[in-house]
Amino acid sequence: MGEGSNENTNGLLRDFFPKGMSIDKISQAEVQKRFNALNFRPRKRLNWKCPAEVFYSVTLHLI
Template sequence: MKATNIPAAGSPIKFQSIALIILIQLVERVTKYTVSAQVNSKSAADVTKATIILLNPFKDIVHTITTDNGKEFSYHEKISQALSAEVYFAHPYSSWERGLNENTNGLLRQYFPQNTDFKKVGQIEVKRALMRLNSRPRKGLNFKTPALIMGEHSAALAA
């Protein structure tokens, strides 16, 4: 039987995050489910607030968050406390430690090219891109969608 990335019941949910200009993106490692929101700046206060708002619906199943070492994550203790999750940092200049996140950035670039000014992009456009991204079958998920796998994973953890 071929091994897959589909999570087993009871597996902890682990998110990785990165701030892109004024679009914060968080991607769950096992299910590849992505959430994102626009923030006013890359300030630690704005990124912290957005991260907590984005992950609060998943509070009971978020166990770890891995970020880069940017100043925007300097309030990581507030995130950790609000979500009861451990926050880890990738090593500086080691983007390969967060390969899924880099891959997800590439997928988001299909909707929002490199120099997109997110001040001119509406939240509806961001939500539409996320819906498409989370509804896209992935080879690493046995051609299931991140949305389907996240739903199954969340239900299994809640049971």
């Protein structure tokens, strides 16, 4: 992946968890929900595959 992919992912995480927000009271269910939102989001960088598809080398039929 390119150098900007980490910064892009950090920006996506900031959408869910703004800078300065206390993470002490975030439930495991909420973390899992955000994890799924990021890992099942198609990325142009991955030829419109989801990170989970690339990681597991499986094509998902999401539509």
